[in-house]
Structures are given as C-alpha cells and as structure tokens.
Amino acid sequence: MGWLKRLVRSITFRLALLYTVIFAVSVSGLFYFVFWATSGFAQRQLEAAVEAEVAGLQESYERSGTTGLAMAINRRVDPNGRDGAIYLLVDQLGTPVAGNLGSWPRNVAVDDLWVNFNIRSMEWAPEEYAEARALQFFTREGFKLIVGRDIREAQQFRRQLLQSLNFGLAATILVGLLGGFIFGRGVMRRIEAITKTCTSIMSGDLKQRVPIGNASDELGRLSKSINAMLDQIERLMRGMQQVSDNVAHDLRTPLNRLRSRLEDALRQLQDPKQIEVIENAINDADNLLATFSALLRIARAEAGLQRNFIPLDLAAIGEDVAEMYGPLAEEKGLSFTARFEAGLWAKGERNLVAQALANLLDNAIKYCPEGGAVTIVSAMIKGLPAFVVSDTGPGIPDEFKGKVLERLFRMEQSRTSPGSGLGLSLVQAVARSHNLQLKLDDNHPGLRVTITFPEALSAPVPQAVPVREVQAA
Amino acid sequence: MQTQYVSGSAVSPPALGAVVASGPRQKVAESAMRILVIEDDREAAEYVLKGLRESGYTVDHAANGKDGLFLALSEPYDAMVVDRMLPGPDGLSIVESVRKSNITTPVLFLSALGEVEDRVAGLKAGGDDYLAKPYSFSELLARIEALLRRAGAQPENTFLKVGDLEMDLLARKVVRQGKRVYLHPREFRLLEYLMRHAGQVVTRTMLLENVWEYHFDPQTNVIDVHISRLRQKIDKPFDKPILETVRGAGYKLEL
Numbered sequence: 240m241g242w243l244k245r246l247v248r249s250i251t252f253r254l255a256l257l258y259t260v261i262f263a264v265s266v267s268g269l270f271y272f273v274f275w276a277t278s279g280f281a282q283r284q285l286e287a288a289v290e291a292e293v294a295g296l297q298e299s300y301e302r303s304g305t306t307g308l309a310m311a312i313n314r315r316v317d318p319n320g321r322d323g324a325i326y327l328l329v330d331q332l333g334t335p336v337a338g339n340l341g342s343w344p345r346n347v348a349v350d351d352l353w354v355n356f357n358i359r360s361m362e363w364a365p366e367e368y369a370e371a372r373a374l375q376f377f378t379r380e381g382f383k384l385i386v387g388r389d390i391r392e393a394q395q396f397r398r399q400l401l402q403s404l405n406f407g408l409a410a411t412i413l414v415g416l417l418g419g420f421i422f423g424r425g426v427m428r429r430i431e432a433i434t435k436t437c438t439s440i441m442s443g444d445l446k447q448r449v450p451i452g453n454a455s456d457e458l459g460r461l462s463k464s465i466n467a468m469l470d471q472i473e474r475l476m477r478g479m480q481q482v483s484d485n486v487a488h489d490l491r492t493p494l495n496r497l498r499s500r501l502e503d504a505l506r507q508l509q510d511p512k513q514i515e516v517i518e519n520a521i522n523d524a525d526n527l528l529a530t531f532s533a534l535l536r537i538a539r540a541e542a543g544l545q546r547n548f549i550p551l552d553l554a555a556i557g558e559d560v561a562e563m564y565g566p567l568a569e570e571k572g573l574s575f576t577a578r579f580e581a582g583l584w585a586k587g588e589r590n591l592v593a594q595a596l597a598n599l600l601d602n603a604i605k606y607c608p609e610g611g612a613v614t615i616v617s618a619m620i621k622g623l624p625a626f627v628v629s630d631t632g633p634g635i636p637d638e639f640k641g642k643v644l645e646r647l648f649r650m651e652q653s654r655t656s657p658g659s660g661l662g663l664s665l666v667q668a669v670a671r672s673h674n675l676q677l678k679l680d681d682n683h684p685g686l687r688v689t690i691t692f693p694e695a696l697s698a699p700v701p702q703a704v705p706v707r708e709v710q711a712a
Numbered sequence: 713m714q715t716q717y718v719s720g721s722a723v724s725p726p727a728l729g730a731v732v733a734s735g736p737r738q739k740v741a742e743s744a745m746r747i748l749v750i751e752d753d754r755e756a757a758e759y760v761l762k763g764l765r766e767s768g769y770t771v772d773h774a775a776n777g778k779d780g781l782f783l784a785l786s787e788p789y790d791a792m793v794v795d796r797m798l799p800g801p802d803g804l805s806i807v808e809s810v811r812k813s814n815i816t817t818p819v820l821f822l823s824a825l826g827e828v829e830d831r832v833a834g835l836k837a838g839g840d841d842y843l844a845k846p847y848s849f850s851e852l853l854a855r856i857e858a859l860l861r862r863a864g865a866q867p868e869n870t871f872l873k874v875g876d877l878e879m880d881l882l883a884r885k886v887v888r889q890g891k892r893v894y895l896h897p898r899e900f901r902l903l904e905y906l907m908r909h910a911g912q913v914v915t916r917t918m919l920l921e922n923v924w925e926y927h928f929d930p931q932t933n934v935i936d937v938h939i940s941r942l943r944q945k946i947d948k949p950f951d952k953p954i955l956e957t958v959r960g961a962g963y964k965l966e967l
Binding site for chain 2: 491492495496498499502525528532533536559562563564566567570589590593598605
C-alpha cells in the first residue's frame with residue numbers, strides 16, 4: 240500500500256482534501272440554513288393556528304362562559320382526528336370536561352405558555368406516543384384549557400429533511416475525496432516521473448531527461464524548464480571537469496617540478512641546518528600534493544559512474560583493508576578487531592569502496608588514543624549489507640557531524656594532527672556515487688561510522704574475480 | 713648519444729634539442745636505453761624529457777599521434793611513454809597498431825583520465841603500466857625502470873636471489889645468510905616484489921598496486937608500517953641492512 244501512503248502525503252491530494260473540507264463546510268452551512276428556515280416556518284405556522292384558535296375559544300368563553308367554551312370545543316373536535324388538533328378542558332379537580340385528550344398531560348409546568356408533551360392515547364392514535372405542542376389557557380373559574388397540535392408529522396418531516404441533508408453532505412464529501420484521489424494520482428504520476436529522473440541524475444547519470452507529457456500545461460512547462468536546467472548543468476559539469484583536470488595538470492606539474500628542484504638542491508647541501516630547511520620544504524610540497532590529489536579523487540569519486548560497478552565480495556575487500564591497516568593500529572598500541580560476515584555481496588567500484596574503508600580506518604586509528612580499540616565489521620543490518628567502523632577516541636560532537644563531511648573542514652581539536660581534512664569528504668563522495676547510506680553515531684565513547692549499501696546481491700557465479708591489472712614482473 | 717627525431721610535420725620545441733644529458737646513472741653507463749615519449753602537452757613533455765635525460769636515458773619526443781606512431785613503428789626503443797589523449801591517432805590506437813606489428817616494447821600510458829575503466833582499456837590495448845596525471849617524476853622514473861627491467865627478466869623465476877637473501881617461491885621459503893626467515897603471506901609478496909625489482913626504486917604506489925592490487929590513496933603511509941615489519945625480519949637480525957628508504961621516492965632493495 241505504499242502508493243496509497245504516497246498519495247495521502249502528496250500535495251495534490253492534500254489540496255483536494257482541503258477543497259473538499261471547505262466545500263463541505265459551505266454546503267453544510269447552506270443545508271442547515273435551509274433546514275432551519277423550513278422547519279422553523281412550519282412551527283411558526285402551527286403556533287399561529289393554535290394562537291388563532293385559542294383566541295376564538297377565548298371569545299366563546301367571554302360570550303357564553305364555561306359551558307359555551309365546552310360546546311365550542313366539542314364542535315371543533317374532529318371525530319377522526321385527521322387535522323391533528325388537540326383540545327382538553329378540565330375543571331378545578333382536573334376532571335376532563337370537553338376535548339379529545341383523555342387526561343391532563345403530566346410533566347407540564349403550570350406557568351409555561353407553550354408546552355410540549357407526549358400523549359399516550361388518543362382516539363385516533365391509541366397505540367403510539369404522539370408528540371404535541373400546545374397552548375394553555377386558564378378560565379376565571381379555575382378551569383384549564385389546553386389547545387394543541389399533533390406535531391408527529393412535522394417532526395417526521397424534520398427528521399427526513401435532516402436525513403436527506405446529511406446524506407447529501409456525505410455524498411459531497413465522498414465525491415470530493417474521490418475526485419481529489421483521482422486527480423492527485425494523475426498529477427502524482429507525472430511528478431513521480433520528474434522525481435525519478437532527478438534521483439537518477441543525482442546519482443551521476445546526467446544524460447537523463449524528464450518526460451514532458453502534455454507540453455502546454457503547468458507540469459509540462461515545469462518539465463521543460465527542468466530539462467533546460469539539466470542541459471545547462473551538464474554543460475557546466477563538463478566545463479568544471481575540464482577545469483579540474485586542467486587545474487590538476489597545471490598545478491600538480493609545477494608543484495612536482497618544485498619538489499624535484501628541492502631534491503636536487505638537497506643533494507648538493509652539506510650543512511645539516513640547510514638540509515633540514517629543504518627537507519621541511521619538501522614535506523610541505525608533499526602535503527600540498529597530497530591535498531591536491533585528495534581533492535581530485537573526491538571529484539572523481541563523486542562522478543563515479545554506476546555503469547562500471549561490479550558485484551563485490553565485501554568480506555574480501557574488508558579483509559584486504561583490515562590487513563593493510565591492522566599493523567598501523569598495533570603499532571599505535573590499539574586493540575584491532577576485524578570481523579567480516581562471509582557471503583555479503585554488493586555492487587560498487589572495488590578501489591573506491593576500499594578507499595572509503597581505508598579512510599575510515601585511518602581516521603579511527605589516528606584519533607584513537609593509545610590503549611583504545613578500533614573495530615571494523617561487515618554484517619547484514621536490517622536486510623542490507625553494511626560496514627561498521629568504530630573507535631574509542633574522542634568522537635564527533637553532534638553539531639559537527641554534518642560538517643566533518645565537508646571538504647577541508649577540521650575540528651579545532653584535530654587541527655594539530657596531520658591530515659588534510661578530506662578523509663571523510665572522500666568517504667562521503669564514495670557514498671554519494673554508490674548510493675550508500677553514511678551514518679555517524681556515538682560509540683560511547685568514540686565514533687561509529689556505518690555505511691550501508693542500497694541493496695544486497697547474492698553471490699555471483701565464481702567468474703567475477705577482479706582483474707589483476709598489473710602483473711608483477 | 714642524443715638523438716632528436718624530427719619527422720613528417722613534427723616540430724619539436726627548440727629548447728628540447730639543447731638539453732644535454734647530465735648526471736648519468738651507473739646502470740646506463742654501458743649503453744643508453746632509448747625511450748620514446750609521445751606527449752602533446754609541450755610543458756609536460758619538456759618536464760619528462762629533461763628528467764629522463766638527466767637520469768641518463770636517450771629520449772625521443774613526438775608531439776602528436778601521427779609522428780608518434782611513425783617513430784614507434786620505425787625505431788627500436790626500450791620503452792615508450794604514451795599519452796592517452798593526442799591529436800591524430802590517440803594513445804590507445806597507437807599502442808594497438810604497435811602491438812599488431814609484433815613490437816613488444818613495454819608501454820607506459822600517461823593519462824589525465826584516472827578512472828579505473830580507462831586504466832583497464834589502456835592495459836587491454838597492450839599497455840604494460842598506467843600512470844594517471846598528475847604524477848611525480850620519481851613515480852614515472854620508477855615505473856619506467858620497472859618496465860625496462862621486466863622486459864629483460866626471465867618471466868617466471870621460482871627462485872630469487874639478491875645478495876645474501878634467497879627466496880624459494882615454490883617452497884614459500886626465505887633464507888638470509890643461511891638463516892630461515894619466517895614471513896606472513898603479505899610480507900612474502902612484498903619481499904618478492906622488492907626482490908624482482910632489486911636495485912631499483914619502487915614507489916609506495918607501485919607496492920600498493922602490485923602487492924595489494926588496489927589503486928587508491930592510503931592517506932597515511934600504511935605501506936611504511938609493512939616495510940618496517942619486513943625490515944624487522946630481514947634486516948634487523950643481520951649485520952647489514954639491505955632494504956633502503958629512498959627519500960622522496962620509495963624503497964630500494966640493495967643488489
């Protein structure tokens with residue numbers, strides 16, 4: 240159900256949802272106004288009729304007293320009760336004198352003019368509860384008169400009206416949501432296509448272009464602009480690559496020449512003081528050259544082309560790098576542990592992956608104080624092959640975790656130790672070109688770096704042995 | 713001793729002809745090795761030519777693919793240094809044509825394209841080694857010397873002897889001054905490579921590429937740690953050290 244989740248999260252869908260909500264609120268406002276107006280009108284009509292009747296009865300009472308009133312009531316009562324009119328005249332003791340109601344209704348407050356009550360039995364509706372709304376009236380002799388109307392029908396009409404309004408509202412919301420869903424899905428598909436292209440471009444495939452679809456609508460225009468932008472980026476990237484190659488050529492070569500000249504000078508010197516000066520100069524040149532090649536390597540690693548990736552035996556690479564760096568750790572008095580799960584394969588470029596591991600181990604060893612421990616492990620973590628390199632050194636505070644991956648950034652504490660500040664940037668560059676997830680965690684104490692491959696491969700047929708490129712003579 | 717070929721339309725930089733070989737190395741004293749450099753970048757070529765001549769080699773230069781191919785096919789050389797990107801036929805096709813003519817002269821490719829696939833393509837075309845620009849001259853020199861040595865060596869020697877140090881590759885046995893030396897597998901391969909290139913400077917990158925078979929930059933000099941471990945075993949117990957550090961370049965096993 241991933242697509243449903245994505246749909247619910249999509250902007251189009253959320254917009255559609257918002258519109259549905261606004262529409263539903265205004266429609267329900269309209270509906271309930273209609274409802275209020277309709278049912279209120281019916282009630283006012285009923286009340287006006289009752290009031291007119293009471294006025295008529297009052298007149299009869301004024302003219303011919305209680306007897307006249309009782310007669311007038313009996314005249315008005317419809318024996319079939321079809322008009323729903325209710326009358327009851329009771330004497331001082333509450334005994335019914337005239338009318339069609341069996342007894343004075345209970346729960347009727349004396350001082351309320353208008354009352355609502357249930358009537359259990361009437362001649363025309365013996366079985367049901369009938370709802371009634373009525374006006375009370377007292378005679379001078381202490382007789383009480385109630386005149387009302389059966390409002391069951393009116394209330395049923397109200398209920399039906401309410402029901403149909405609710406139903407209409409529900410239908411409105413459903414149609415709105417469905418529309419948003421369909422509309423959102425269509426738009427989302429096109430946006431997804433754009434996102435997919437952008438993702439594959441970010442992983443180094445600059446040749447990709449966004450499908451344009453309907454060229455005249457907003458998304459079509461967006462796609463066109465993105466493609467134009469990509470053309471420009473591609474041009475710029477090519478230019479930059481050329482520049483970086485040129486810089487490599489133009490700066491490394493004179494630097495190397497400078498270094499050769501210093502070496503020449505060194506051979507002709509006898510004075511140990513002068514020799515030391517020149518040796519320091521050579522060291523400086525070497526550091527410059529190292530920084531420079533590291534920058535070049537980062538550029539190359541970032542542009543790493545995934546089409547050249549082959550299945551790699553992670554344990555084999557891990558063992559090679561561990562074997563290379565193990566002695567360095569031991570020399571520094573660190574305990575060194577390397578443990579690699581067999582049978583883990585992932586796609587990548589062998590030298591770049593080895594370079595990333597080497598840089599991580601190099602850092603771990605460099606920053607780990609004597610007596611500490613450095614560990615390199617490969618394992619399946621959450622279904623994906625991963626390397627974990629950890630140390631018990633000072634670690635990296637949270638606020639610097641992002642920064643240490645930037646080129647040439649070095650934390651204040653590490654400025655005194657040798658290094659160019661490019662080690663982790665190179666790891667980051669390899670991670671980018673390989674779609675690896677690079678995570679820096681606290682090792683309590685120290686740093687724990689996890690690099691996770693995007694997918695696991697099953698071990699390939701044994702022909703995929705790395706080419707031994709340069710044969711030893 | 714100096715030969716400067718100007719063939720076809722090739723116009724070599726005038727300054728180059730004036731360069732006189734100086735400081736010849738002991739090994740070149742008998743007969744100068746001839747090296748062809750095909751490189752279109754004038755400054756880079758000048759730098760390589762000067763350095764090689766100062767190291768005692770006889771060097772010819774071609775500034776484009778056409779002249780390079782002509783020289784490579786018509787003159788006998790001991791080694792060739794070929795730039796990958798050239799005007800005219802490029803480095804790859806030059807070497808392919810040379811190999812088709814059954815010329816087995818060792819070839820070192822120079823290239824600004826440091827990517828692995830370029831390296832593989834270069835070696836497939838018939839190159840023997842591959843050096844990515846920018847490189848240090850000592851690296852280039854060490855590699856050329858390794859190529860020259862390789863061309864003369866017997867292919868699969870199973871017994872190596874350098875001074876009082878002996879290595880039996882079949883028995884995986886190392887003996888110095890009659891005393892058995894026990895080495896880890898990697899130390900054994902390291903020593904094997906050094907012995908096969910005895911008397912020659914071997915750079916750290918060459919060791920990384922040939923002993924560990926990786927092409928990357930190991931940041932700290934991890935190779936030094938392995939060398940010092942090897943020294944503990946083959947030098948320390950004996951009176952005369954034979955594994956020398958060549959400052960600024962690499963290591964050398966004394967002949």
